[in-house]
Amino acid sequence: REYNVAILGATGAVGMRMVRQLEDSTVPVKNLKLLASSRSAGTKIEFKGEEIEVEETTPDSFEGVDIVLASAGGGTSKKFLPEAVKRGAVCIDNTSAYRMDPDVPLVVPEVNVDQLANHRGIIANPNCSTIQMVVALQPVFEKFGLNQIVVSTYQAASGAGQSALNEFYGQAQDYLDGKEMSADILPTKGDKKHYPLAFNLLPQIDVFEEDGSTHEEWKMIHETKKIMLNDMDATDIKVNATCVRVPVAISHGESVYFEVKDKSATKEDIQRVIDQFDGAVLQDDPDNQVYPQPITAEGKRSTFVGRIRADQENPGCFNMWVVADNLLKGAAWNTVQNAEELVKRDLVRVPENYYHG
Ligand code: A2P
Numbered sequence: 123r124e125y126n127v128a129i130l131g132a133t134g135a136v137g138m139r140m141v142r143q144l145e146d147s148t149v150p151v152k153n154l155k156l157l158a159s160s161r162s163a164g165t166k167i168e169f170k171g172e173e174i175e176v177e178e179t180t181p182d183s184f185e186g187v188d189i190v191l192a193s194a195g196g197g198t199s200k201k202f203l204p205e206a207v208k209r210g211a212v213c214i215d216n217t218s219a220y221r222m223d224p225d226v227p228l229v230v231p232e233v234n235v236d237q238l239a240n241h242r243g244i245i246a247n248p249n250c251s252t253i254q255m256v257v258a259l260q261p262v263f264e265k266f267g268l269n270q271i272v273v274s275t276y277q278a279a280s281g282a283g284q285s286a287l288n289e290f291y292g293q294a295q296d297y298l299d300g301k302e303m304s305a306d307i308l309p310t311k312g313d314k315k316h317y318p319l320a321f322n323l324l325p326q327i328d329v330f331e332e333d334g335s336t337h338e339e340w341k342m343i344h345e346t347k348k349i350m351l352n353d354m355d356a357t358d359i360k361v362n363a364t365c366v367r368v369p370v371a372i373s374h375g376e377s378v379y380f381e382v383k384d385k386s387a388t389k390e391d392i393q394r395v396i397d398q399f400d401g402a403v404l405q406d407d408p409d410n411q412v413y414p415q416p417i418t419a420e421g422k423r424s425t426f427v428g429r430i431r432a433d434q435e436n437p438g439c440f441n442m443w444v445v446a447d448n449l450l451k452g453a454a455w456n457t458v459q460n461a462e463e464l465v466k467r468d469l470v471r472v473p474e475n476y477y478h479g
């Protein structure tokens with residue numbers, strides 16, 4: 123069987139990569155529709171040697187579509203995905219719009235691919251910083267159990283979209299030219315003040331919650347629990363996050379500190395289970411200065427792990443450093459990978475009790 127696929131947000135930083143990841147995937151594509159807003163209707167994008175014209179999205183755009191890959195912002199997903207499901211399309215949504223909905227599986231294939239079978243028309247793709255952390259931790263969790271996770275992130279500008287990345291490049295250029303840097307987007311479009319990222323660090327990703335955490339930190343806590351424990355409020359694993367935007371274009375870094383249940387686990391055990399896990403690549407050789415870096419992770423589908431150390435003062439506790447391309451494993455690839463898994467499992471169909479919103 124071949125599938126009619128639509129990419130919603132095809133002109134964005136993630137959408138453009140979805141086109142490339144789909145081109146290089148096992149999903150048999152009969153026809154590809156590229157959807158965006160009226161701003162970019164008429165733009166042409168190449169897919170498998172053919173130029174495809176970008177169309178303005180309307181509810182009827184989804185007529186005859188089997189699979190939708192969406193990354194055009196939460197509001198756009200809320201507006202159009204129920205329309206797509208109603209018309210028989212299975213949607214994989216890279217926005218945060220449906221992630222915490224109990225009727226929507228939140229899937230990282232290496233961790234909880236079985237959840238795909240429960241879909242009712244919408245599958246959610248987690249936040250980029252959550253995805254790479256759970257890929258690195260899942261083999262540890264499976265073998266040794268986990269009590270708690272404390273993570274600090276070093277997140278790239280591209281996580282905030284193509285326009286934020288362009289703003290960051292402009293700031294760097296202005297700084298080097300001796301001009302004053304301006305900021306209109308970062309740290310986040312949704313807040314009142316804006317600060318330059320170039321030659322700076324911004325300890326704010328997304329808006330603030332009442333308790334002083336940012337929404338990005340909230341997502342890392344609750345998405346991790348939903349993916350690893352199938353319950354967004356589970357207390358079996360405690361999660362604590364601090365999220366920071368760093369002046370890097372692509373690939374997020376994370377310093378992850380964790381405590382396992384099985385205190386007999388050694389550093390070598392942790393290295394071995396990560397090394398053997400699909401989707402994770404161990405780059406951990408301090409003698410030869412081998413460790414993951416954003417510039418070497420960029421363009422790759424894997425999650426890279428290194429700097430694994432046992433905390434000498436706390437038995438069963440470890441540090442590690444995790445890097446992945448936030449636009450690929452953190453977004454476009456994880457979405458296309460979910461589509462591949464749906465196809466493999468013959469799950470590209472909308473059930474009768476489909477998602478109504
Ligand atoms: P457009 O190019 O027409 O603005 P990014 O996350 O990199 O900023 O990209 C956002 C993506 O979402 C773009 O493809 C953008 O299209 C698309 N988009 C934004 N708003 C809408 C909308 N209301 N309807 C459809 N697509 C939208």
Ligand code: 11C
Nearest residue numbers: 218249250251277281282
């Ligand atoms: C960032 N992690 O780096 C965000 C981007 O919930 O899908 C992804 C937001 C999301 O800004």
